[in-house]
Amino acid sequence: MxxxxxxxxxxxxxxxxxxxxxxxxxxxxxxxxxxxxxxxxxxxxxxxxxxxxxxxxxxxxxxxxxxxxxxxxxxxxxxxxxxxxxxxxxxxxxxxxxxxxxxxxxxxxxxxxxxxxxxxxxxxxxxxxxxxARPDPLAEAEPRLLTHLADAHPDAVERLTRLVRPESLHAATRVAPLAVDRHGLTLRVERARAHGDVRLPFHAPADDVAQLTERVHVLLTQAGAACPRALQRQRADGDR
CATH class of the missing domain: 2.30.110.10 (Electron Transport, Fmn-binding Protein; Chain A)
Structure with missing residues (x-):
């Protein structure tokens, strides 16, 4: 796990x-x-x-x-x-x-x-x-942010898997946003009989939704410059 x-x-x-x-x-x-x-x-x-x-x-x-x-x-x-x-x-x-x-x-x-x-x-x-301590500044907004990411931008979630190590995507059947806080975004990688979590840290903490949007855009830019991972190749092969 x-x-x-x-x-x-x-x-x-x-x-x-x-x-x-x-x-x-x-x-x-x-x-x-x-x-x-x-x-x-x-x-x-x-x-x-x-x-x-x-x-x-x-x-x-x-x-x-x-x-x-x-x-x-x-x-x-x-x-x-x-x-x-x-x-x-x-x-x-x-x-x-x-x-x-x-x-x-x-x-x-x-x-x-x-x-x-x-x-x-x-x-x-x-x-x-x-x-x-105080709650994470994004805690109250997290449910809305994650459901929007999963429902409206599945292509962005898939693109972010380019930042995940290939071994973490081995035999992956689904990747979904699991959590977000001011320090990073966590993805849940599901397999047929198991699952694991990978964390994509932000380049700087985000203290509000506007800053979070910028941090995610930075991750997407980094992902756009990265080589496709196993999940994208599996999807591409399945579409042929």
């Missing part, structure tokens, strides 16, 4: 965790033996605390009332799902654990432990770094 392309210029674990937290629409909450799932029920403070708005008859409220000092330990789980349909669509999972405080008609979790799991493995995120 691993790729053979070198990974460079990627977001740190703390920023990646804050990006997952900022863009996740749903979460699962476990407290005092009760597990509930919510959609559109959480917001995030600047320090990375999670505020949950749940029904008053929720098992979580009951747990908060039963616990000493009304601070039961809780575990929140978030999933980062690729906006473009690909195999193994969950790109990362994020777990936050800490005391669950009743705050008016809502519940507030103050993270005491943060764990991020990606394809490269799991890491415990430093709490000070997590608190100080």
């Amino acid at each position: 691993g790729d053979t392309q070198e990974w460079t210029a990627a977001p740190g674990a703390a920023q990646r965790a804050r990006s997952v937290l900022a863009t996740a629409w749903s979460c699962a909450v476990t407290a005092d033996g009760a597990r509930e799932e919510y959609a559109g029920a959480h917001t995030v403070t600047g320090a990375g605390e999670v505020r949950l708005t749940v029904p008053e008859d929720s098992a979580l409220f009951a747990a908060a009332l039963r616990a000493p000092r009304q601070e039961p330990p809780a575990l929140l789980e978030f999933a980062d799902v690729a906006p473009v349909p690909v195999r193994s669509r969950i790109r990362a999972r994020l777990w936050l654990s800490g005391p669950l405080l009743r705050c008016g008609d809502a519940l507030l979790l103050r993270p005491a432990r943060v764990v991020l799991r990606q394809s490269s493995g799991s890491v415990v995120v430093d709490l000070d770094e997590f608190t100080a």
